[in-house]
Amino acid sequence: MLGARGTEGVAAQPDADHVDERVVKALGHPTRVRILGVLGDRELASPVELSNELGVPLGTVGYHVRRLESLGFIELARRTQRRGAVEHHYRARQVLDEHGAGAAVAAHPAAGRGAEALVAVRAGQKALARGGFDAVAAHADWRVLALDARGREQLARALTDWDEAVVRIARASKTRLARAAEQPAHRCAAVVMRFELPDVPGED
Numbered sequence: 001m002l003g004a005r006g007t008e009g010v011a012a013q014p015d016a017d018h019v020d021e022r023v024v025k026a027l028g029h030p031t032r033v034r035i036l037g038v039l040g041d042r043e044l045a046s047p048v049e050l051s052n053e054l055g056v057p058l059g060t061v062g063y064h065v066r067r068l069e070s071l072g073f074i075e076l077a078r079r080t081q082r083r084g085a086v087e088h089h090y091r092a093r094q095v096l097d098e099h100g101a102g103a104a105v106a107a108h109p110a111a112g113r114g115a116e117a118l119v120a121v122r123a124g125q126k127a128l129a130r131g132g133f134d135a136v137a138a139h140a141d142w143r144v145l146a147l148d149a150r151g152r153e154q155l156a157r158a159l160t161d162w163d164e165a166v167v168r169i170a171r172a173s174k175t176r177l178a179r180a181a182e183q184p185a186h187r188c189a190a191v192v193m194r195f196e197l198p199d200v201p202g203e204d
Contacts (some may be wrong), residue, residue, distance in 0.1 A: 031056055032064045036073065039092035044077050046087045065090060120191045127189070137188070144197065159192055166190050 034054050039045055047065050051058040068074045069090065078089040127133060133140065147155060177184060 029064065031060060032068055035061070035064055035068060036092060039074060039090065044089040044091050046080075046089045048087060117193055117195070120189070120193065123189060124191070137186070155194065159194060162192055 031054070034056075035050055038050060038053060045053075047058060047062045050056075050065070051061045054061065065074065069076065072093065074090045074092050076088055077091040080087045080089060132138065145151075145155070173184075
């Protein structure tokens with residue numbers, strides 16, 4: 001599914017469901033989703049502890065912690081003097097539950113993927129309301145598949161290849177833009193999702 005947004009202004013239209021910008025921003029990066037997941041399980045955690053637990057560089061964790069704090073999803077709860085430095089401990093606030101998105105960061109292996117899917121859906125709704133699918137390059141497909149074990153493996157490989165191709169395209173474009181000192185001519189979101197559907201009698 002490819003949603004395109006041109007650079008020219010679009011007539012103002014109401015959002016499809018008044019998507020809360022803070023939720024989209026908070027869940028818009030997998031590291032922030034993982035941080036929220038850890039803080040949802042623990043009373044307090046510092047960036048150092050989060051970095052060790054998630055296996056993510058401290059500088060990266062610190063950046064996302066500051067973003068989550070500025071968005072109001074976590075708050076500073078305690079300062080601890082440790083080895084000549086002050087360690088900050090944060091706790092999660094109940095903002096996600098207030099917006100009906102708390103289940104997206106529940107403590108299970110797929111929490112991050114589920115949260116990213118939620119962000120993609122909401123971003124798509126906003127793009128639709130603002131004319132983002134009006135561009136010629138815009139594209140969206142929905143297919144329900146019934147696969148055997150071999151087909152499932154083939155689909156997984158195909159989606160991995162697609163993701164790697166998108167990353168290569170984005171990196172090459174970034175290099176060309178930097179070399180030419182130009183701004184992007186096209187901003188878009190490229191989304192692919194595969195998820196299990198429940199068995200519902202009488203439905204295809």
